Amino acid sequence: DAMVIQNPRYQVTQFGKPVTLSCSQTLNHNVMYWYQQKSSQAPKLLFHYYDKDFNNEADTPDNFQSRRPNTSFCFLDIRSPGLGDAAMYLCATSRDLGPHIQYFGAGTRLSVL
């Protein structure tokens, strides 16, 4: 009965080869977030969607893009992965903006060869 589902759990890509990570939710939450978490570090917010409104963090590289075709799904696209993009990518949702709990998926671990 997972509520935030990320696929795949492990993804291997080649240097410079575009890759897409997916996230789906059964909570019908308005907000979806993407975080990057490197080994033994805190999660770092890349961007979030409030409904269809996209909000990019100021220091998120242009190499990272996102799509949210509907309420349930959100995708993270890495256009040209570099070795430094190898990390765990976490998707989270919250019911709304404001003081609402964020629910996290189990993450996708991306390796770049």
Add this chain to the structure above:
Amino acid sequence: AQTVTQSQPEMSVQEAETVTLSCTYDTSESDYYLFWYKQPPSRQMILVIRQEAYKQQNATENRFSVNFQKAAKSFSLKISDSQLGDAAMYFCAYRRINNAGNMLTFGGGTRLMVKP
């Protein structure tokens, strides 16, 4: 900018014992939220406990409780009667009250090991 610091990269505790994880933060705001999240190996991060800064009473959730010292900007997590399933990374996080984007600022995490 707000910062959150967890000074203990790793902690260990004997099963059934009590352990306290430390967290300090820096902010100029008077109202905010503080959280402890647990991230078990290969599993999703889940909320353990939440504290509103305007509340003087420390939050408690079963075996988990916090010691919130607002003046000292300290927010420690106490786990009583530790269980093997408590082994995980624990992240302290901060959120401004008037944060339309619901952005969390995380600390660097503490890895908790529980010895049988």
